[in-house]
Amino acid sequence: MARRQDTRERILDAAESLFFQQGITATGVDRVAAEAGVAIVTLYKQFGSKDNLLREVLARRLDSWCGHWNAAVAAAGSPQDRLLAVFDAIESFRAAAGPVQWCCFLATASERPSPEDGQPDPVFELLEQDTLLVTDRLGELAREAQCQDPDAVASTLLLLYNGVLSSLLRGAPSDPVALARRAARSVIGYTLQPS
Amino acid sequence: MARRQDTRERILDAAESLFFQQGITATGVDRVAAEAGVAIVTLYKQFGSKDNLLREVLARRLDSWCGHWNAAVAAAGSPQDRLLAVFDAIESFRAAAGPVQWCCFLATASERPSPEDGQPDPVFELLEQDTLLVTDRLGELAREAQCQDPDAVASTLLLLYNGVLSSLLRGAPSDPVALARRAARSVIGYTLQPS
DNA sequence: GTTTCACTGTAACGACCGTTATACTACAAG
């Protein structure tokens, strides 16, 4: 019982670590199994296919990210700080994520060929779900913060959010999170309703 | 003579198109050769290896990008506009680049495993060269625009630049370039020396 | 003690990968 769950998570850990340090396509299932200390057959019994494993890794990652974000929002004082909490969340998330080097969703979008319009790709759907989730949440927080144009603020913050992630992916100089926070404050300052 | 150059560019075109629409690892050299209307042997006679082909694709891409950027800077009027010209360049570059969907350098960084510290990886060196080039140029332009803290402005613009590229890579809503330009103006407005 | 279940090791499959060897054609230059 508990054994099965434990195995699952060990496989997910190994896959997350290898996929996004070495590249998804470049990482074979055998290496994932070896890293997890598990037989390949076990991996397939649990996940069925490499694609499904990737899907579950991303789903777990998305869940974890939302948790960090929620915590950061809850910890913030003012509505403005709640809006900016997304950058605190990036920092705490990265600190907790361990050896994974970059944004899993960005990497997946890069490696994956555009899906055939016939068959809906579950992995791609997850990617879109991620973007949508972040956008909606930012819009909601911007509205709570009484921003003049909440949608524009949300889009701009999404832009900065993406900028931070890709800056971390490449070896960008200086601290992208701090820069983004400052830029966000400047943008919000212009469009905030004077209270 | 002219034939050889023509073949080279046809291969480079095909590689660029396939690598960054389908993924680098996911694209085989045979498909590149087929797309270029060229025998595989010819490809290897010209480029030696897939890695070298990728390297030359990226180098050409970097050259082309610099050309667009220079043109945009030259077309701008004020020093402030010259600083913001990077966003115009993204638009004209994307319009001219054709079917390639996303930032080649971002995609390469995602797919490629971190290089062994022993052997220097020529492809990775190109990626770093790209980041360095953009950063330096932005710093230079920020200095010419009499910004108060040119390095901070340059870093922030690099952040927005990366944000635009990754937003385009994922299917970000709304127009990231326009948003980035507005955000950049807002940031520069705060740190610009009042003339 | 037998059954059940999670897991293991080995081996193989068909497919595709990057790369190279061999031998052949077309064309331009000397």
Next chain:
DNA sequence: CTTGTAGTATAACGGTCGTTACAGTGAAAC
């Protein structure tokens, strides 16, 4: 006419990929 060059077609190499079949082990459940 000869020579060299750029390109072609075919086939194969060793390797790795995702995936599965087969047979077996250890421990908990009844």
